[in-house]
Each structure stands twice: as structure tokens, then as C-alpha cells.
Amino acid sequence: MTIPVIAIDGPSASGKGTIAEKVAEKLGFNVLDSGALYRLTALHAIRLGVRLTDEISVASLAATLPAEFRTGEVWLAGENVTRAIRTEDAGEAASKVAALPAVRKALLARQRAYAEAPGLVADGRDMGTVVFPEAQTKVFLTASPEARAERRYKQLIEKGNSANLAALVQDMRARDERDTQRAVAPLKPAPDALVLDSTQLNIDQVVEAVLKSYRTSQNLK
Numbered sequence: 001m002t003i004p005v006i007a008i009d010g011p012s013a014s015g016k017g018t019i020a021e022k023v024a025e026k027l028g029f030n031v032l033d034s035g036a037l038y039r040l041t042a043l044h045a046i047r048l049g050v051r052l053t054d055e056i057s058v059a060s061l062a063a064t065l066p067a068e069f070r071t072g073e074v075w076l077a078g079e080n081v082t083r084a085i086r087t088e089d090a091g092e093a094a095s096k097v098a099a100l101p102a103v104r105k106a107l108l109a110r111q112r113a114y115a116e117a118p119g120l121v122a123d124g125r126d127m128g129t130v131v132f133p134e135a136q137t138k139v140f141l142t143a144s145p146e147a148r149a150e151r152r153y154k155q156l157i158e159k160g161n162s163a164n165l166a167a168l169v170q171d172m173r174a175r176d177e178r179d180t181q182r183a184v185a186p187l188k189p190a191p192d193a194l195v196l197d198s199t200q201l202n203i204d205q206v207v208e209a210v211l212k213s214y215r216t217s218q219n220l221k
């Protein structure tokens with residue numbers, strides 16, 4: 001039996017996480033937040049004093065990442081890191097380790113294992129291109145850098161972190177640049193992805209567009 005997979009890719013703060021959760025809730029599907037795995041890998045390396053450029057060592061940490069996802073919480077080696085992995089520094093470090101091919105390879109099997117019945121909504125940069133190339137539904141979610149920086153700003157403040165809007169816009173551009181320019185699994189839409197610009201759309205409208213695309217793919221089977 002093929003497990004239905006909905007791949008949602010896109011740049012930083014395009015709303016992928018929120019959309020993925022809402023779509024999964026509507027369909028009763030599992031969720032994979034692949035960015036969290038890169039964030040956890042980076043945090044684990046930092047905590048253990050491993051340099052983020054040491055590809056072999058970081059990859060071996062990624063392969064045996066002692067991470068656990070419990071309802072609404074993320075734990076790493078017995079520590080609750082739910083907030084620690086969401087800081088901009090953790091995002092920046094994640095994008096550095098994510099550029100290392102051995103690290104990406106080390107996380108591949110773990111990500112694919114999430115494809116369990118009744119289905120999966122996977123959010124990231126390469127869900128539709130590399131991790132789940134056979135996904136029935138692929139969406140590439142974008143928004144202008146300004147809109148994304150504003151969303152991220154609100155998100156950080158709501159979670160009790162400090163934030164600076166101008167710095168966020170700058171950080172977002174730098175991260176987009178690194179994610180799109182890297183040699184392995186660069187951020188780009190799969191040829192068969194629906195490209196959705198959410199700058200002018202609210203969450204419900206985007207969720208509806210993804211569900212519509214999924215229903216269409218089901219009807220075509």
C-alpha cells in the first residue's frame with residue numbers, strides 16, 4: 001500500500017509549519033517537521049563542542065540523534081529543547097549543517113520512516129525533490145521576504161523570544177541565499193509542485209489550496 005504524502009517545501013518563515021499542521025489535522029495525517037531535525041543536529045553539535053564545519057562528526061551525531069518528539073515538545077538527550085531549537089541562532093546553525101551532504105544523507109532514513117498510515121504531511125526544503133520524490137501532492141510555498149520577516153517576528157515575540165525586524169529581513173535573505181545556492185538538495189520547487197505565493201493569503205486560504213491540490217491528486221489516481 002502506498003502511503004499518501006503531502007510535501008510542503010519553501011523558504012524560511014513562508015508558513016510551512018503552520019500549514020503542515022493544519023492540513024495534517026484536517027486529514028488525520030502524521031507530520032514531519034524536517035527543519036527541526038536540522039536544528040536539533042546543529043544544537044547537539046554546539047552542545048558537544050563539535051565544530052559545525054566538521055562534516056564527518058556532525059553527520060555521525062545526526063545519524064544517532066537522541067531526539068524525541070512528545071506532544072508539543074522536543075527533547076534532546078534528556079533536555080527539553082522546545083524553545084532552544086526555535087531561536088534564530090539555532091536556525092542559522094541548522095542552515096550551516098544542512099549544507100553538508102553527509103549530514104543530509106544521515107537524516108534521510110529517519111525522515112522517510114515518518115511515512116506511516118494513514119498519511120504524512122512533510123514540511124521542509126527538499127521534501128518533494130529528494131526525501132519524498134513520489135509524494136502525491138507537492139506544494140512550494142513562498143511569500144515576499146518582508147512578509148516572511150514579519151511573520152517570523154510575530155512568532156518569536158509570541159514565544160517569548162526577543163526579535164529585531166530589520167535584522168530578521170537581513171537574516172532571511174542570507175538564509176535564502178545559502179539554502180538556494182548550496183550544491184546538495186538546494187531549495188527549489190519540484191517540477192511537479194504547485195507554487196503558491198502566500199503573501200496576500202491568510203492561513204485558511206493556503207490550507208484550503210493545499211487540500212484542494214491533494215483531493216485533485218487523489219481523484220487522478
Ligand code: CDP
Pocket residue numbers: 011012013014034035036038039091094095096098099123124125126127175179
Ligand atoms: O522555520 P524555518 O523555515 O526558518 O526553518 P526550518 O524549516 O526549521 O529549517 C531550518 C534550516 O534547516 C533551513 O534554513 C534549512 O537550511 C535547513 N533545512 C533543510 O536544509 N532541509 C529541510 N528539509 C529542512 C530544513
